[in-house]
Amino acid sequence: MLKFDSLALRRGTKILFEKASFTLHRGWKVGITGGNGCGKSSLFELIRGDLHADCGDYSAPPKMTIASVAQETPALEQPAIEYVLDGDAELRQVEQALVKAEAADDGEAQAHLHEQFQIIDGYTARSRAARLMSGLGFKNDQEQHSVSSFSGGWRMRLNLARALICRSDLLLLDEPTNHLDLDAVIWLEEWLRCYPGTLLLISHDRDFLDRVIAHILHIEHQIATLYTGNYSAFEKMRAQRLAGQQAAYEKQQREIAHIRSYVDRFRAQATKARQAQSRLKALERMEEIAPAHVDSPFHFSFLPSKKQPDPLLQVEKGELGYGDSTILNQLNFNLAPGDRIGLLGPNGAGKSTLIKLLAGELDLQHGHIQRAQDLKVGYFAQHQLEQLDPEATPLLHLQRLDPKVTEQAHRNFLGGFGFIGDSVIAPVAPLSGGEKARLVLALLVYQRPNLLLLDEPTNHLDIEMRHSLSQALQLFEGAMVIVSHDRHLLRLTTDKLILVNAGQADDFPGDLEDYRRWLAERNQQSGNPQNEPSSTNSTLSRKDQKRIEAEQRRALQPLKNRVSKLEKEMDQLHSKQQKLETQLTDPDIYQAQNKDNLKQLLLEKSVVDQTLETTEGEWLSTSEELEKASLGSL
Numbered sequence: 001m002l003k004f005d006s007l008a009l010r011r012g013t014k015i016l017f018e019k020a021s022f023t024l025h026r027g028w029k030v031g032i033t034g035g036n037g038c039g040k041s042s043l044f045e046l047i048r049g050d051l052h053a054d055c056g057d058y059s060a061p062p063k064m065t066i067a068s069v070a071q072e073t074p075a076l077e078q079p080a081i082e083y084v085l086d087g088d089a090e091l092r093q094v095e096q097a098l099v100k101a102e103a104a105d106d107g108e109a110q111a112h113l114h115e116q117f118q119i120i121d122g123y124t125a126r127s128r129a130a131r132l133m134s135g136l137g138f139k140n141d142q143e144q145h146s147v148s149s150f151s152g153g154w155r156m157r158l159n160l161a162r163a164l165i166c167r168s169d170l171l172l173l174d175e176p177t178n179h180l181d182l183d184a185v186i187w188l189e190e191w192l193r194c195y196p197g198t199l200l201l202i203s204h205d206r207d208f209l210d211r212v213i214a215h216i217l218h219i220e221h222q223i224a225t226l227y228t229g230n231y232s233a234f235e236k237m238r239a240q241r242l243a244g245q246q247a248a249y250e251k252q253q254r255e256i257a258h259i260r261s262y263v264d265r266f267r268a269q270a271t272k273a274r275q276a277q278s279r280l281k282a283l284e285r286m287e288e289i290a291p292a293h294v295d296s297p298f299h300f301s302f303l304p305s306k307k308q309p310d311p312l313l314q315v316e317k318g319e320l321g322y323g324d325s326t327i328l329n330q331l332n333f334n335l336a337p338g339d340r341i342g343l344l345g346p347n348g349a350g351k352s353t354l355i356k357l358l359a360g361e362l363d364l365q366h367g368h369i370q371r372a373q374d375l376k377v378g379y380f381a382q383h384q385l386e387q388l389d390p391e392a393t394p395l396l397h398l399q400r401l402d403p404k405v406t407e408q409a410h411r412n413f414l415g416g417f418g419f420i421g422d423s424v425i426a427p428v429a430p431l432s433g434g435e436k437a438r439l440v441l442a443l444l445v446y447q448r449p450n451l452l453l454l455d456e457p458t459n460h461l462d463i464e465m466r467h468s469l470s471q472a473l474q475l476f477e478g479a480m481v482i483v484s485h486d487r488h489l490l491r492l493t494t495d496k497l498i499l500v501n502a503g504q505a506d507d508f509p510g511d512l513e514d515y516r517r518w519l520a521e522r523n524q525q526s527g528n529p530q531n532e533p534s535s536t537n538s539t540l541s542r543k544d545q546k547r548i549e550a551e552q553r554r555a556l557q558p559l560k561n562r563v564s565k566l567e568k569e570m571d572q573l574h575s576k577q578q579k580l581e582t583q584l585t586d587p588d589i590y591q592a593q594n595k596d597n598l599k600q601l602l603l604e605k606s607v608v609d610q611t612l613e614t615t616e617g618e619w620l621s622t623s624e625e626l627e628k629a630s631l632g633s634l
Contacts, residue, residue, distance in 0.1 A: 001025045001061070002047065002170075002198070004224075008055035009042050016042055018055065020224040022217070026061075026169075029192070029199040031209045031231060034219035036434060036462050040202045043219075044068065044172050047200070060170075067168035069176065073155035075148035080138070080158055083147050084129045087162030091122050120167065132161040135187040136180070137347040153179040153382075164191065171195060174202045178459050181347045182485040186516055204463045206231050207487040228625055298468035300416035300442070302476045305450035308337040309372035312451050312479050313358060318367030320350070320357055326365060327353050329503045335451065339479040342490045344508055344515050345500035346522075351483045354505060355381070355455050358481060378449030380457045385436040390429035394419045394439050397428070401446060417442040418465070433460035441469070450478035458486045487512050559625060566619040573612040580605045 001023055008018035016039030024030055032040045045051035046058060048066060067087070076083060086092060094117050101109035117123070130143060136157045147158060156179040163171065173192075177185045185208060192199060192212045203209050209216075209231035216227040216234040227234045311334055318331035327350040335341075335358075343351045356362040357369070359379040389397065398410045414424055417438045428436065437460045444452075452473075458466050466489060473480065473493040484490055491512060499508040499515075508515065580601060583589065589598050 003059045004056070005058075006056035007046075007053050007058055007224075009039055009046065009051070010054045011039075011042060015222050017219050017222045017224045020056070022224065022226040024198065024200070024215075024217075024226075026198055027196070028215055029195075029213045030201065030215045030217055031213040031234075032200060032202045032217050032219070033204075033209075033231070033234075033463070035464065036432070038219040039224075040219060041174055044174060044200070044202070047170070047172065064169045065167065066170045066172065067163045067166035068172040069156070069163045069174065070159045073147060073152075073159055077146045077148060079144045080147055080150070081126065081129050081133065081143040083158055084133060084161045084165055085125060087165045088120075088125060088167065090120055090167070091117075091125055094120065094122060125165070129161070129165055132164055133158075135184065135191065136161055137184045139348075157184070160188075168197055170198045170200070172200050175204070176201070177203060177205050177208055177485055180485055181351075181456075181483075182344065182487070182515075183346050183519060185485045186519060204458070204461065204466060205486055205488070206463065206466075298416060298418055298438075298465050300413075300445060300468065301472050302445055302478075303448050305376060305448050305478055307374040307376075308450050308478065309374045311336050311370075312372050312375050314368075314370040315357070315364070316368045316370075318357075318369065319365040320353060320362070321365055322353075327503065328500070328505055331367065331505055333358075333505065335479045335481070337450065337478055339481075340494045340496065341479075341481045342494035342497050343481065343483045343500055343505075344497055349500045349502070350505070351500045352381075352455055354500060355379075355453050355481065355483060358451070359453050375451060376447070376449045377451045377453060378444040378447060379453045379455075380440060380444055381453075381455040382459060384440050385433065388428050388436060388439065391427055393425045393427060394442070395424045397439065397443060398446060401443060413446065414442060434462060434465070437461055438465060445472070452476060452478060452480040452482075454480070454482040454484070456484055457482070458484060458489055559622060562622050563619065566615055566622060569615050570612065570619060573608055573615060576608050577605070577612060580608060 003023050004020050007020040009016040032043065034040055042051060046053060047060070048068060094113055098110065098113045098117070101113055121128075130140075133143060134140070138154075138157070147155065150158065160173075160176055163173070171192075176188060180188065185205070189208060189211050192201075199213070201209070201213060211230075213230055214228070216229070216231060218225050218227060218234065218238065227237055229237070313333070313335040315331050315333040318333070319326050319329055320331060321327040331354075333354075343354065345351050353362065357364065359377055359381075360371075361379075392400075394414050395407065395410055398414060399405075399407075402410075411424055414420075418435075419439070419442070428439065431439070437457070441457065457469065461469065466486065470489050470492045473489075480493065482490065482494060497508040497511070497515070498505055499518075510518070583601055584605065588594060589601065
């Protein structure tokens with residue numbers, strides 16, 4: 001288990017979180033959530049030993065094997081599959097030892113090493129690496145390509161495969177879906193669900209979190225809170241807590257206002273000065289409850305386009321590709337205002353190629369395309385982040401689009417995308433990927449397009465920005481075509497799915513769950529079933545697994561004890577309630593001489609009723625928590 005006791009982490013003078021006390025048990029799958037800069041990645045650095053706690057303690061089992069994804073990939077000439085196999089350090093150590101034993105003609109050492117090689121499933125390592133690469137979107141003929149021949153996004157996929165092949169006790173994944181398409185995300189989802197070790201996952205993909213994890217560690221306002229359940233369950237529990245916090249805050253503000261009013265009225269009166277001073281001290285000692293902040297910091301919407309021609313765009317019998325290679329045939333595509341289309345399909349099938357045609361960045365090889373005279377395209381693609389002027393500020397980028405508008409109006413607009421204060425006039429170069437994506441979106445929104453083309457718009461965006469984007473897209477009046485691995489965004493913003501596959505782009509009759517099933521059937525037919533991590537992907541033995549199950553049972557015991565205690569308290573309170581109700585049915589109690597006894601009985605009855613209601617509420621919430629925890633440990 002990973003144990004955190006009164007832990008505090010800082011970055012320079014900034015406190016990321018403090019007084020964090022929680023335990024993560026072996027075999028748990030935990031999602032780490034919170035705003036950018038709250039300390040999620042720093043927590044990973046602490047666990048890896050790259051960062052030390054500023055206060056408190058962190059402990060982990062000795063000799064625990066940790067796997068994580070490297071953020072940089074050297075431009076190696078090494079074959080990709082060999083680079084992936086390097087992720088299994090023990091495999092490489094045994095292979096090197098075998099070479100030395102064979103060179104020394106040491107038969108005994110060779111026998112011992114071959115036995116160890118079999119134990120760690122070394123004879124199937126290459127096929128496991130190939131399946132990992134295939135699941136992440138690599139084609140078979142790419143296994144022998146050099147690492148240096150791949151782009152940055154594909155190198156990140158190699159780093160992910162390298163982490164997955166490691167037989168680890170603990171797997172740390174920081175935004176693993178950022179460089180994946182939907183097919184690879186679905187594959188990774190299933191792989192992680194079967195992973196036998198402990199998983200800590202940083203992700204802003206709600207659907208991905210919901211299907212993979214059973215606990216949420218949320219970092220907010222320098223506090224780390226552990227919740228039981230998936231992301232949807234966490235959202236409900238947090239909303240309930242924030243609603244209660246907001247009510248308590250508003251009640252406290254009324255109390256503070258009342259005290260201040262008293263102080264202001266009577267401070268100058270000699271007869272009331274002591275009481276006023278006493279209340280002033282009480283006011284100073286009062287621990288103010290922070291207001292609940294549940295709204296997204298991002299607020300923007302698409303202004304109506306000046307013109308909405310119908311149709312916006314038409315493609316008839318189109319052939320599309322690069323050079324002499326044709327990717328899509330017999331393409332017939334019509335776009336009218338209000339169309340909301342999501343593109344599905346395997347990697348390399350032509351989704352981004354189709355988007356480029358619609359954006360005017362690629363011409364048809366054959367066929368006909370008709371664009372409306374007043375067509376105004378808003379195109380978002382990852383390469384556009386690199387086309388921002390690194391020396392220009394967000395304000396200057398907007399001023400170049402519309403120099404006649406006042407600086408304050410531009411500042412107000414950029415504020416909706418999270419650019420406030422000095423960040424508006426700071427150069428773009430040092431901005432993070434998420435900040436650059438927000439700026440590109442801001443520039444796109446400002447131009448009031450009537451056709452939106454979005455190619456993976458959520459890469460690098462956090463959950464709050466994704467939420468705001470989905471809300472804005474729902475109200476967009478023009479046409480929209482989107483490629484995204486974020487199923488939550490697709491589900492909220494599209495009403496038609498098109499499958500791009502095998503040279504065709506046709507209507508997909510089902511929903512996203514149907515697409516998951518279509519993928520599974522396609523993989524089975526191609527002889528490439530969903531890959532599940534074998535027992536060799538974790539160093540857990542059968543004895544370790546039994547110990548994990550025992551630890552999970554022990555972890556549930558406090559909840560079981562609490563439920564049992566609350567049930568006993570409810571039984572006692574029910575008995576008291578019935579006894580008091582019986583006494584109150586006695587006519588004599590309402591005689592004048594028994595007035596004081598009646599008041600006492602009514603007071604006791606009120607206290608018992610209120611205590612019973614509170615206890616029943618706690619029993620219900622604790623029982624639900626126990627049920628979710630029990631499901632999470634299965």
